[in-house]
Amino acid sequence: MSLVEGNVPKGPPNQVAPGADPARLCWICKENKADSGEHKTKRSDLLAVLGKVSQKQPFFYSDTKKKNQVVGSLDAKILKSPVRICAHCNNARTQSHDRGWEWMSDRLRSRRLETGRWVRCNRIFRHFTKRKMIAVHLYFLKLFGCMIAEAKANGHEVPINLDAFSNAIMSGRPHPEVHLQFGRCDNGIGRSDLHCWKTDPGGAVIGGWLYQLEPIAVSILYVQAGKFKDRRDLWHPHSRTSAKRFLVADFMYARRDRTEERAKATAAAAEAAHAP
Template identity: 45%
Template sequence: MSDNVTLCWICKKNAATTREHRIKHSDLRSIFGKFGRGLPFYYSDLQQPNQLVQSLNARLLKAPALICQDCNSARTQPHDRAWEHMSMWLRFRSMPLHIGGRVRGDKIFKYNAQKEMLNVHLFFLKLFGGMICEAAGGLPIPIEPFAEAIMANRFHREVYLQFGKGDGTVGILPAQAITLPGGHVIFIWMYRIGPVVVNVIYAQNGEYWENLDKTWHPKWGKTNFRVADLMGPR
């Protein structure tokens, strides 16, 4: 393989030729429907506000970090499907989410709930890994454990998820560093899709974070979680 070919950050074997949506395509389609009808859609980021979006496959809706076709389809397809199912279930359940309420994973996934919740965890590992790769100044987070977890279909010990009620907005809030009183640093970013928000937390040696009990992690062997208040300033 040519020295000029960029290798996929996940498998480190195949040429990286495909881009992943920042917000999953099925989430965007579910919320916005088909483009080209009615009001125009705009995308804003830290570099440029109000960029006209012509299609759900527009380049600006995809992350710059490249992965290979195999990792973007066959390898991570179960992770994508698990999140697509969970996303739809949370947004369209008969009783809207309420802050502090408990949600059971075996209600979301009637079969193999632990496996499917692990797949959701792995879906966010893929997005997080791409975010680490594309960070201009670099995030001081090692990428190797993310790739190893996806390749081995197992969890990353230091990445936690928090599922919460959102304010109706759609987008990604980039990773921010938070320094804890003891000097330890955690990184948090948000995936917002209307009434549902996922807080993704990288907490090295997570036991130092006092809010750990408000998150969910597959290593705890549970599929249930409490709905967090992630609606932002009000």
């Protein structure tokens, strides 16, 4: 099996390079030493899809720097964010968030998702649905925040306020500008690069990345408040239209590319057949 970091989803490309040095203090609590590495793809997710990994049974890891790097442990440094957080935030403070996504990930992978169909959140979490869906939201905030911190440490200008991510996690409340989409992908494993851009006119900020775990995927989007209308296809705990359910999105980009290529080939063949 292969794990790929840096697949680029469709959208305006402003790629953020990886490889930042760890921060001195945890960006979440801003008090404790940043001494704990957060997996870029959740360890339990990797174990579920890759199985047991060892030096005798490794897998191959690819990123924007190098292809097919041999990895013999799910705790390998290369699988963790280079920007660290403190052990307390990574464990005690966000443990319920991790467990929320671990449960939802298992539930999504165990059922046949159909793109374009609605799934009620209480079909995933039968009890304390709202609280546990907020935990999922906060789990992806942690990953998103690590990516923003990494990008800024690399010298990139990211017009997204990291403090708002910290405040949301510390208070246990959703970030009002971060939305999720749950859907199906092309059986990829890993995460995309972080993309961030401004729209014209108006200069509204949009940022996002894709978390892939065959055959499911989650799109994590930052959408600047007050600049866009509430979209039914974006899930948020406080959404007026989709807080209690989510629309299964289509992230099967490879399939779309193959379909487009076949359509072009068919059109070219038809044109050649009618040529004088």
